[in-house]
Amino acid sequence: MNVNGKLRGLTKMFGLGCLCIAVTLADTYASDASSSAELAKPTVVSINLCADQLTLVLAEPVQILSLSHLSHEEGGSVYVDLAKRYPTNTGLVEQVLPLQPDIVIAGQYTSRYTLRMLEAVGLRVEILPIADSIESMLGNITNLSIWLGQSRKGEALVKKLRQRVEALSSESLSHRPRAAVYDPNGYTVGENSLRGEVLELAGWHNVASDVGITRYGQISLETLLILNPDATIESPYSPDTWSRAQALSLHPAIKSRGLDADVIQVPSAQTICGGPWTVDLIEQLRLKVLRE
Incomplete structure (x- = not known):
């Protein structure tokens, strides 16, 4: 092979090598970005007792900025001891704003004025409806897990709960x-x-x-x-x-x-x-x- 032929061969090899390195780096950066996005779960403020309970079940501790004050009452809160690790609010806009959460979870009877104010300042607000059946309760778990970036955890929990309910339904009395x-x-x-x-x-x-x-x-x-x-x-x-x-x-x-x-x-x-x-x-x- 003459000198020109050797040069062309080296150029092709070098170009292919660069391309492989570029693709590998791109994949690595994309993977890192995906991992970072997965790690950065949205922060949350709950201003509703029922949302408090499900948030404690589904969210990572670092996600929870504040729960409603009712979460610290034994008569209303299933996880009262766990809830006491977190600050509380009484649902006032001025208590929520300084926390700058990624998401605020309210109830279907939360004051419309409060909801409008929170949305007016650009905060994302989600409404958790009252569960009036097992299906709607499971639906609330699914929806809240999606809002919190914890859909896998929500899916696993719903699956286990369904299995327990089905086991009870299948027993003859x-x-x-x-x-x-x-x-x-x-x-x-x-x-x-x-x-x-x-x-x-x-x-x-x-x-x-x-x-x-x-x-x-x-x-x-x-x-x-x-x-x-x-x-x-x-x-x-x-x-x-x-x-x-x-x-x-x-x-x-x-x-x-x-x-x-x-x-x-x-x-x-x-x-x-x-x-x-x-x-x-x-x-x-x-x-x-x-x-x-």
């Missing part, structure tokens, strides 16, 4: 004892509500359906005596600090008429919001069925 959710002033829930679905999946017959209540309603003391459930399920916000409304289930008429229902007390924190603890509650109430 020889009997379904009768129960009434009996909140202060006789407020109760029907089958088309999260707590109603919890009762159904746990294996109880909800007596609210016997009087035509499908979502939310009231059962008077007289009606409760007629229905004569095997159990009443209560969720006092502060146990043993009875108000007159809460004391309805202690009325002397209940015992004088022979109503001998078991009273099942469920922590209010397990019933205020929907989340993984809701499936825990189904399993706990199923154990009560098996003992009836």
Whole structure:
């Protein structure tokens, strides 16, 4: 091969080598950028109790800038001890702005004025709706995990919760004892509500359906005596600090008429919001069925 031929060959080899190096570097930089983006999860301020709970489940600690003040109340917060590691807010715009979060998570009943103010200053605001069924609860987990950049964690959690619910649904029960959710002033829930679905999946017959209540309603003391459930399920916000409304289930008429229902007390924190603890509650109430 002559000198010119050798030069052309070296040039081709050198050019190919440069190209390979360039492609490798580009891939490396792209990979690094992708890793950095993956590491930089959005920071969050929650101004809603239910969002607090799911944020604590799904977010990394470094993402959480502030939670609502209700997250520090034992009566409302499932993860009260964990929540106490973080600052709180009362949902005021002036408390949120200095934190400059990437995302603010509010509830469907958060003040419209607050939401408009937050959006007006350029903050991203997402609304977490109230979960009124197992499906909507799982949907909230999925959506919030996406907002937080934690979709894989959300998918894994939803999958596990579905498996637990399906396992309960597939078990056959020889009997379904009768129960009434009996909140202060006789407020109760029907089958088309999260707590109603919890009762159904746990294996109880909800007596609210016997009087035509499908979502939310009231059962008077007289009606409760007629229905004569095997159990009443209560969720006092502060146990043993009875108000007159809460004391309805202690009325002397209940015992004088022979109503001998078991009273099942469920922590209010397990019933205020929907989340993984809701499936825990189904399993706990199923154990009560098996003992009836």
